[in-house]
Amino acid sequence: MADQFSKSSSDDKDFTGLRLRQVTKEFATFTAVDNLDLDVPSGSFFALLGPSGCGKTTTLRMVAGLETPTSGSITLAGQDITYEKPYRRPVNTVFQSYALFPHLDIFENVAFGLRRRKKAQVEAEVGQMLELVELTSQARKKPAQLSGGQQQRVALARALINQPEVLLLDEPLGALDLKLRRAMQIEIKRIQTEVGLTFVHVTHDQEEAMTMADTIAVMNKGVIEQMGAPDELYENPRTTFVANFLGQSNLIDGTVTARAADVVTVDMHGISVSIPTGRSHADGDKGWVGIRPEKVLIGDVGEALDAPGNTIPGGVVTDVSFVGVSTQYLVRMPWGQELQVFEQNTGRRRLFATGDKVELSWRPEYAFLLDHDQDAGAGAGEGAL
Numbered sequence: 001m002a003d004q005f006s007k008s009s010s011d012d013k014d015f016t017g018l019r020l021r022q023v024t025k026e027f028a029t030f031t032a033v034d035n036l037d038l039d040v041p042s043g044s045f046f047a048l049l050g051p052s053g054c055g056k057t058t059t060l061r062m063v064a065g066l067e068t069p070t071s072g073s074i075t076l077a078g079q080d081i082t083y084e085k086p087y088r089r090p091v092n093t094v095f096q097s098y099a100l101f102p103h104l105d106i107f108e109n110v111a112f113g114l115r116r117r118k119k120a121q122v123e124a125e126v127g128q129m130l131e132l133v134e135l136t137s138q139a140r141k142k143p144a145q146l147s148g149g150q151q152q153r154v155a156l157a158r159a160l161i162n163q164p165e166v167l168l169l170d171e172p173l174g175a176l177d178l179k180l181r182r183a184m185q186i187e188i189k190r191i192q193t194e195v196g197l198t199f200v201h202v203t204h205d206q207e208e209a210m211t212m213a214d215t216i217a218v219m220n221k222g223v224i225e226q227m228g229a230p231d232e233l234y235e236n237p238r239t240t241f242v243a244n245f246l247g248q249s250n251l252i253d254g255t256v257t258a259r260a261a262d263v264v265t266v267d268m269h270g271i272s273v274s275i276p277t278g279r280s281h282a283d284g285d286k287g288w289v290g291i292r293p294e295k296v297l298i299g300d301v302g303e304a305l306d307a308p309g310n311t312i313p314g315g316v317v318t319d320v321s322f323v324g325v326s327t328q329y330l331v332r333m334p335w336g337q338e339l340q341v342f343e344q345n346t347g348r349r350r351l352f353a354t355g356d357k358v359e360l361s362w363r364p365e366y367a368f369l370l371d372h373d374q375d376a377g378a379g380a381g382e383g384a385l
Contacts, residue, residue: 016077017041017198018063018166023072025058032058034222036072040166040200040215045192047201047213051245051382055222056202060168063200064093077165092159093168096175098151100143106130106154107139113162129157132191149180149187156188160195169201173208185211206246210234218242220379234292238281240370243290245379250296250339251288251370264369269335273310274364286372293340295366298329298358307361315339317356327351331358 018040025033033055040046048056061067063074065086074082081089100109108115111126119125130136133153143151152172159167172188173181189212192199203209209216210230217227218241226233226242237243240251254266254273264280266273268289275289282288297305298315305311318338319330322345329341329352339360343349352358 014078015039015075017044018200019075020059020063021073021075023059023062023074024070025055025062025067026070031222033062033069036222036224038217038224040198042077042165042198043196045189045199045201045212045214047203047209047216048219049203049206049209049216049246050219051204051379054219056204056219057170059219060093060170060200060202063166064091064168065089090165091168092162092164092166093170094152094155094159094172096171096173098143098155098175100151100154100158102143105140105142106135106146109143109154110157110161112158125161129161132160132194133157147180148176149184152176152184153187156191160191160197164197166198166200169199171203172201173203173205181208182211188212210246218245220245235366236279236368237290237370239378240288240374240376241379243368243370243379244377245382248293248340248380249290250293251290251376252337252339253372254287254289254369256282256285256287256369263364266369268312269333271310271312273367275367275369276365279365279368282369282371284372288370288372288374288376290368290370291362291366293328293342294326294344295362296339296341297361298331298341298343298352299361301357301359303359305359305361307363309364310362310367312360315358315360317352317354317358320352320354322351331360333360 020036020038023033023036036059048059050056058067062069065084069082073080076090107126110129111122114122114125130139133156135150135153138146138150173184176184185208201212213230216230216233218225218233220241226238233242234246243249252268254268256264257267258265262277264275264277266275266287266289273289297307299305314334315331317329318332321328326342326344330338331341332338
């Protein structure tokens with residue numbers, strides 16, 4: 001894996017963040033995490049994203065000390081914590097269930113860790129933390145009197161007040177409704193930016209990961225498929241799993257006909273299309289031409305579309321779904337495949353109807369090429385975007 005967060009040549013003691021090296025976790029019948037290398041820089045907001053059973057929660061539990069690796073090492077701030085007891089690690093975890101003490105008010109829930117360590121100036125520190133999570137006025141209420149979003153903020157405050165090196169977030173917003181979850185995504189990112197601590201967030205929700213994280217590691221079957229900034233993963237996926245899991249992609253069978261320094265030319269069912277070399281991830285002669293549905297333009301036969309380079313004729317609209325901000329089309333192409341097209345509803349263009357003959361087009365710089373040996377259906381249907 002070639003990116004700035006993968007294997008580093010620097011010594012563990014010089015690296016102040018969280019580092020996993022060749023970490024494997026085997027259970028009786030399967031391997032949950034397989035030879036994982038991972039660097040999470042200090043102060044970053046890092047997301048482990050993947051479907052159920054991909055190994056992301058097991059990875060988090062090993063960092064927290066709730067599971068022991070079968071092999072490999074985990075270091076934090078230069079210290080080996082692979083076999084350290086959970087309570088001796090500079091790590092705190094926020095769970096989906098919040099795990100607040102129902103008999104204590106909000107102030108005492110947040111103060112709990114400080115009182116256990118017999119720290120002075122509890123009042124001042126708790127006051128600052130309640131101000132950070134905007135719950136000062138709720139300090140003397142019990143958890144049951146708060147909304148789900150407020151309870152989640154209490155759980156954050158209780159963890160953050162201990163000033164951990166790393167805050168682990170295990171599907172923290174899974175119990176909230178959609179509207180509140182989106183509000184909390186922005187809120188948690190604001191808090192992370194203000195406190196400057198390292199957050200490691202485990203989620204199966206792509207929108208959540210892309211909204212909050214600086215860096216995302218997409219996991220599948222115990223390994224990292226691809227890691228990078230959210231826009232990098234979405235715009236230039238390197239595997240079919242990432243292309244399908246992170247949003248939706250049209251993947252079309254193609255044969256490479258030429259390779260130049262800056263562009264790869266592919267024959268796609270008799271139509272020549274171009275892909276930038278930096279977006280080509282297939283070494284052989286066969287590949288999957290990938291294009292995101294919102295990057296595809298749709299028009300009447302012969303209509304001039306603002307996407308010079310790749311025009312695909314002979315389409316017939318087979319399905320139309322109006323979803324408010326956009327209209328989603330399925331278009332059957334001459335070779336029998338149905339392609340997805342998402343067109344923003346600006347009001348400037350007419351809606352097409354089922355049975356209309358159309359042409360599709362896209363700019364070459366938006367396309368990507370993936371290895372044909374990979375399953376074109378990998379990750380499809382498992383995503384939430």
